[in-house]
Amino acid sequence: MADESASSDLPRLTAEQTAERLGVKLETLYAYVARGRLERTRTPGGSSFDPLEVERFAATRRQRSAAAPAPDRGHSDGRPLMVIETRFAHIEDGELFYRGRDAAELAATTRFEAVAHWSLTGRWGETAEFAADAAAVAQARTVADALPSAATNRDRQQVAVTALAAADPLRYALDPDTVVTAAEALVAGMVDVLPELRVDAATGDDTSRPIAERLWSRLTTRPATPAGLHALNAALVLLIDHDIAISTLAARAAASARANAYAVVTAGLGALDSPLHGNASRAAHRMLARVTAGEHPERVIADTMVSAGGPVPGFGQVLYRGVDPRARLLLGMLRDDPGAAGVVEAVDRVAGLIRSRTGARPNVDLALAALALASGMPDDAGEVVFATARTVGWIVHALDEYRQQPLRLRPVGRFVG
Numbered sequence: 001m002a003d004e005s006a007s008s009d010l011p012r013l014t015a016e017q018t019a020e021r022l023g024v025k026l027e028t029l030y031a032y033v034a035r036g037r038l039e040r041t042r043t044p045g046g047s048s049f050d051p052l053e054v055e056r057f058a059a060t061r062r063q064r065s066a067a068a069p070a071p072d073r074g075h076s077d078g079r080p081l082m083v084i085e086t087r088f089a090h091i092e093d094g095e096l097f098y099r100g101r102d103a104a105e106l107a108a109t110t111r112f113e114a115v116a117h118w119s120l121t122g123r124w125g126e127t128a129e130f131a132a133d134a135a136a137v138a139q140a141r142t143v144a145d146a147l148p149s150a151a152t153n154r155d156r157q158q159v160a161v162t163a164l165a166a167a168d169p170l171r172y173a174l175d176p177d178t179v180v181t182a183a184e185a186l187v188a189g190m191v192d193v194l195p196e197l198r199v200d201a202a203t204g205d206d207t208s209r210p211i212a213e214r215l216w217s218r219l220t221t222r223p224a225t226p227a228g229l230h231a232l233n234a235a236l237v238l239l240i241d242h243d244i245a246i247s248t249l250a251a252r253a254a255a256s257a258r259a260n261a262y263a264v265v266t267a268g269l270g271a272l273d274s275p276l277h278g279n280a281s282r283a284a285h286r287m288l289a290r291v292t293a294g295e296h297p298e299r300v301i302a303d304t305m306v307s308a309g310g311p312v313p314g315f316g317q318v319l320y321r322g323v324d325p326r327a328r329l330l331l332g333m334l335r336d337d338p339g340a341a342g343v344v345e346a347v348d349r350v351a352g353l354i355r356s357r358t359g360a361r362p363n364v365d366l367a368l369a370a371l372a373l374a375s376g377m378p379d380d381a382g383e384v385v386f387a388t389a390r391t392v393g394w395i396v397h398a399l400d401e402y403r404q405q406p407l408r409l410r411p412v413g414r415f416v417g
Helices: 004-008 015-021 026-034 052-068 103-109 110-121 134-145 154-167 176-194 211-219 226-238 245-256 260-272 281-292 296-310 325-335 339-358 364-374 381-403
Strands: 040-043 046-049 087-090 095-098
Touching: 015 026, 015 046, 015 052, 026 325, 046 052, 052 296, 052 339, 087 211, 095 103, 095 325, 103 325, 110 176, 110 211, 110 226, 110 281, 110 381, 134 154, 134 176, 134 245, 154 176, 154 226, 154 260, 154 381, 176 211, 176 381, 211 325, 211 381, 226 325, 226 339, 226 364, 226 381, 245 260, 260 296, 260 381, 281 296, 281 339, 281 364, 281 381, 325 339, 325 364
Parallel strands: none
Antiparallel strands: 040 046, 087 095
């Protein structure tokens, strides 16, 4: 149950912050107040608003927008600008499928490499292994090591893609076999370029280790556990693809112009590096860490909303009416891990409050944050897992796009100003 004394002291949003959160003008905000759709409190410094009520209202506006026909004004008001036919991931009855196979079932039972290889080729191979050229990885590490000390693991991965491309004499080849070979080596290289954090871990050149195991030793100093590796492997599988996300659209647009596989991944990484997409788990991690440390979840949520200026990170997924099935599986795995009990409790406290006030449920970003926090990983670990897995999906889409008419995704602008 929410702590009433803490709730009464929640940091409130100013009118300007509320209007910015809702994406409306101040005049529109006050019209909502006049019609009784939002409550405000008058103070000597101006009007203030309950941040959780604002979030609930924002959620209802998104639901109405999704149900209404798109207005004929030359733009979409948040609705898709186009429909792109896909041949891999689809969502049906609230579940995610890869070529008709339940993604959650694959994640719970199958190694990431096997699912990734099948995703790229259509051929199943339980023994698939991803390995990068050792000399190319060494060169990529040299480039990554030259980054400023403030660079993140995602920064290292991004420059590694360019370095690995430069070392590949066949990078401009677009035939499927060459692209698949490059993609599998690229995923391995994006992991192996990261520094090992455990001194007793195997070397980065040990390509016989699964990707999940190699990634674990680069994201946390804690010993790997079967439960932790199982959950990390599942997260990689679940993040391979998911409809036409913004990063996937960027990757497909690049492929439409016949960009090579490395350039496609670079385009995807650029779009992924955003607070409303690939970086959302970082804010969710920080939020859960504060609650785990003993702070009131009500205050933490309010602080997070004020600092983020947007939705509560880790909640809501417009493609699902109920819970995000990716979050359901990952959080379920954490519930079965005694070592994650404190983080799971924090998730439940935050999720209960958010659902009671806004109706929003946990999404995969919250699950990634919980997995990272429970495993002793830094707050940007979810971004690394996301980028590593989604690289496979971007190449799957690129392979499809290479079969389409070139430049078909080049839109036509209409001057309105």
